[in-house]
Amino acid sequence: AGMPASAQSDDEAARIETLARSGDTPAALARADGWIATHPRDARVRFLRGVLLSDQQRSADAIAAFTDLNRDFPELAEPYNNLAVLLAAEGRYDEARAALESAIRAAPGYALAWENLGDVHVQLAARAYGSAVRLAPAGRTAPVKLKAVRAVADDKN
Template sequence: MRLIPSLILSCVLLSLATLARADMYTDVNRLIQAGNWPQALEQVQLRLKTAPTDPQMRLLLSRIQDGQGQTDAALDTLQALTQNFPELPEPHNNLAALLVRQNRYAEALTALEAAIQARPDYAIALENLGDVHAALAREAYAKALKAGPAQTRVQNKHLTLDQMLKNTTP
């Protein structure tokens, strides 16, 4: 008979721990959105001391690093995450976003394909994949214009993609 109250107590404590962890992620997200990088980083580092492999907290760390202008550190964090947790699509997608900002489209394609392989219905990664293909097409049309500048058809395609990509940038 004593086993049941102990079991109930264990379930309640586990639920409270889960809620506390969920609040921790919410708190860090709020700090990130407010641009409060030092406090967000402090919270992330506290969590990673006790759970160094926590993928969600490491993903948040990469956002903080990027927000603080530490793009190389954010890239390293995301690359490590994709190696440790290849089944998670978000690190692949976020890695691709950083690579696109550096015009590293081929690497971004690889990362997005991994994100989509991990989760075929991941709408954000699918949209990003379309944007990367459009950026690559725009680059190809720009090269075609250099080779033959009087090509109206190519100019129109290049301008259309240029305008489309400008409208997708937040």
């Protein structure tokens, strides 16, 4: 897949990445914002901006950035994947699953999206088995399944 880009966009993205690597994320974000103001269809720099917001723990802003990218460029898989990671970190697994399914529709060979979808399904399974255990604590199989799925979930962290 990959972000569509021009040579000019590649140069600007490289400058922004250099600022970010040097530890000056605020300057990198300011530069990205300035570029986007005059190049609103630059998916690569917009994606990079979302990554920078994520790196700064600005989840709500990053979620908004990736959501906007998905709206404007539904054919790109990476923004869906990054959105899903942020949603999953907030426990919003159903939304994360939907975003990952969109990523996979856009790029069926996107292995990371498939792996992240598996992780989300593990969390959804843990939630379902947990409900079963709460509703029927003496149930025969749900406690065993819950323990197994929690072991898989813990292994990911």
